[in-house]
Amino acid sequence: MNSNRRVFLRNLTAVSALAATDSFAKPFNIIRDLKKISPNDKIRFATIGMGIQGHQDTKAALRSGGTEFVAAADLYDGRLQRVKEVYGNEVFTTRDYRNILERKDIDAVLVVTPDHWHDHITKASLAAGKHVYCEKPMVHHINEGLSVIEAWKKSGKTMQIGSQRISSASFREAKRLFQAGDIGDINYVESNNDRFNAIGAWNYSIPTDASVSTLDWDTFLGDAPKTAFDSKRFFRWRNYKDYGTGVAGDLFVHLITGVHFVTNTLGPERIFSSGQLSYWKDGRDVPDVMVSILEYPKTDIHSNFQMVLRVNFANAGAIANNTRIIGTEGQIEFTENNLLLTRKKLPKAPGYGGYDSYNTFSEKEQAEFKKQYDAQFPEDTRKAEPVKEVKFTAPKEDDAHMAHFKDFFDNIRKGSLGTVEDPVFGFRAAAPVLACNSSYFENKVIHWDPVKMKLKKG
Ligand SMILES: NC(=O)c1ccc[n+]([C@@H]2O[C@H](COP(=O)([O-])OP(=O)(O)OC[C@H]3O[C@@H](n4cnc5c(N)ncnc54)[C@H](O)[C@@H]3O)[C@@H](O)[C@H]2O)c1
Secondary structure, eight states: HHHHHHHHHHHHHHHHHHHHHHHOOTTTOOOOOOOOOOOTSSSSEEEESSHHHHHHHHHHHHTTSSEEEEEESSSSSHHHHHHHHHOOSSSESSSTTTTTTTOOOOEEEHHHHHHHHHHHHHHHHHHTTOOOEEEESSSSSSSGHHHHHHHHHHHHOOOOEGGGGGGGGHHHHHHHHHHHTTTTTTTEEEEOOOOTTTTTTOOOOOOOOOOOTTTTTHHHHHHHOOOOOOHHHHHGEEEEEHHHHHHHIIIIIIHHHOOOOOOHHOOSSSEEEEEEEEEESSSSSSSSSSEEEEOOOOOSSSSOHHHHHHEEOOOSSOOOOOOEEETTTEEEEEEEEEEEEEEEOOOSSOOSSSGGGGGOOHHHHHHHHHHHHHHHSSSGGSSSOEEEEEEEOOOTTTTTTHHHHHHHHHHHHTTBBOOHHHHHHHHHOOOOOHHHHHHHHTTTEEETTTTTTEEEEE
């Protein structure tokens, strides 16, 4: 099949597959929230959770233009003070996010808390009529996903999940090349995010004044089991599965989101993980080395393929983090900053000789074999296309984080729900990586229905 036709069919079937089989189909640009914000009005937003990423998100949201940062909530007083120091005294600050939700002058909230609070604050914010930008992973547990999607649909508000890399120029280029059929039929993906340093392994600095009087420990616990105050749990929450989602929810989610964005796949069906705690034996209850295999079924829009995801927080060797999508005619290897497409097409003729059984045949048989081969494979079937390489480097000014927010705010202005990473897309990425955790902790293969977004019995 020629590649134009293949692309045409792929696009056609992509649309019809979504329309026909997907009850949670992406509402491409469906205008639901008719209360548009005039292009001249600034969108007034608040950030809930002003830790490390809270600042990164707030700054990216401001860089996207036409926005105003008016309020912040956080459970630790030092972080509320820091908001005033960085953004000005006029920013309203509170320990209680509900004080933000009740304000009618706030259009949108950024949910940048630890993972175990994502679903609660997102649902409360939508119910309060706010547009929501929620950090990845969208939910802490698989069983929380569909209720967030329902709340979003009911609200008619715009939502974006925060895996901002998919708004980079390099990821867009990977998608363009893949969708153009440049690597043939996909069969394998590998993607990794290794590190070897204490901060990279989530051992963030703990302030000297951390105590139950400077922060709200009981609220932090939320739906997690009650435990005595422990500043490590508060400031290094990723190390505990009561609040975080381990390397899978924290980092695999970026990797899988990229692959889902490029391929338009709905997700895997079988998921298996193996891992260990190798180096960071500091009381954490999540592994620091994890490898997962995710099996994607054949669909109308792609062939079946295997995906291997890896995080190694104790990689003292060479670290080369990237994603490689491999197909029958080439490979796309990419990061947020650059991409390399390698095209390689085999000739029709298989060849003979060299490390081959041909040399073991008698002279008479070799002559007969050659005669038949020449008749079967004329000259023009014997030449391989030369290996082609195409490089892409993202422009210096490319700002994926800003672009991800711009997409969110532009959709709010249009009264549209069609963000690049809406909750349906967000959950289809989050659920399989949360299933990677289930596989590791429960030592079993997890079966997932990527269309209905439900766990299946094995
Ligand atoms: N998209 C990305 O690249 C990226 C990068 C880093 C973190 N994240 C995500 O951002 C989120 C926050 O991560 P972080 O590194 O900033 O953590 P952090 O610990 O630095 O900050 C979290 C903040 O949330 C506050 N908080 C906790 N519960 C709260 C509640 N109920 N109400 C108000 N505030 C509350 C805490 O006081 C803390 O200051 C996580 O979901 C994480 O996965 C995303």
